[in-house]
Amino acid sequence: MNESIAGSVVTAGPAGDPSHTGVAPHHLVPAPDADSTRTRVRALVVSQGPIDAARLAAELDLTPAGVRRHLQALVAAGEIAERLVPVTGPRGRGRPPREYVATTGAQEHLPDASGELAVEALDFIAAALGEPGVATFADGRLAELEARYLTVVEAAGDDIPARARALADALTADGYAASTRRPAGELPVLQLCQGHCPVQQAAERYPELCEAETRVISRLLGVHVQRLATIAAGGHACTTSVPLGLSAPPPPSAPASIAHAT
Template sequence: MNASSEKILRLLKTRGAMTAQQLAVLLNMTSMGARQHLHHLQNEGLVSTFDRKEKVGRPSRYWQLTTTAQQHFPDRHADLTLALIDNVRELFGEEGLQQLIDKREREAEANYSRELAALPELGARLARLAELRSGEGYMAEVIEQSPGQWLLVENHCPICAAAASCRNFCRSELAIFRRCLRARVERSEYILDGARRCAYLITALPAESA
């Protein structure tokens, strides 16, 4: 892999999804040159695209890392996380690990609830939740599917190692979303089942969609 492609992967890792034009400016090359590198990376399964609506004009095409690309970035935190989970299991058993997950769930729910409580519309709550999750490293975005229905997409999972070791972390997050959004939430894509991302179908409850 050439140096420019390596730089693109690092930029997408550190800054999140970007357009070819944005990458071209940072790399001091033409947009066409950036796209050539991006298409090469796409053929290798390292990047993918999605379209995002802008305030003015047509949707813009953004490029993001795939799960495969994450292997290019060694993660010692994952090893530490797995070691800690194993130690908790050894010392306190599955019950102790569940208590740890429950505590994390309560703290996360309290934080999200504070941020979302003043937002009466589900769409606004979703947008704010996506901002909070992106700040935590999930590269989240919201895509409106139809009136009263959205897709919450998380393009990266910073707790993937922990979730793979104990899927109760994922069940905990699903429960948090349902309570904080006050909506019907169903997981439609799941990284641990082989998907590129995690995605949740969010549907307004009858009282709110009326």
């Protein structure tokens, strides 16, 4: 025997118990995997930020309203930050355009190879050998990385944007969440952005690690580059400006330790 209760169909149980309904109890209904989607939103903001809600929705196949709910939750959690998009011309009606970037809080959800042991080791080197010792260590640490990336970058040919994209792909494979982009304006430059720093804790204390990485990027791309921001110094990404279409002098030579590694 069936009865209608509040619009639900109630089907009698084995002993005529009407507690068994055609509608599953709330605790048995699978909930949408919000955490998984939010993780995808966070990861894309880390790797592609600054990025707006419309582009996020398109990349993740979400509705604009859906992606905004996740963005608001991530902003409230302190994992991403919202900022106004600079507008050069007249602005139309409606909500001012906004874009999103990752904060230090988002970095905590990504792989991190800069534990206390790494910092303690650098402290020991600094105490024993001073700043030159730390700089030598930083160059040596990146020697194997540079030798491995060189093959990938050289395969992209002589075109600087192509080389930068190849380097970004290689960095992403190693956990740096890297990308390339053309900044607004007419300057012939490209930006190489790394949304994650696997050695952030160590780099915050020893910027020599960032300086050595900048030199490696310059040698791999074959032009002098300029580091605009680093995560270790409080930026939302490690951003390196790469000149395009300029007659740049050759990049500095690799240290002996790196030359031997290649």
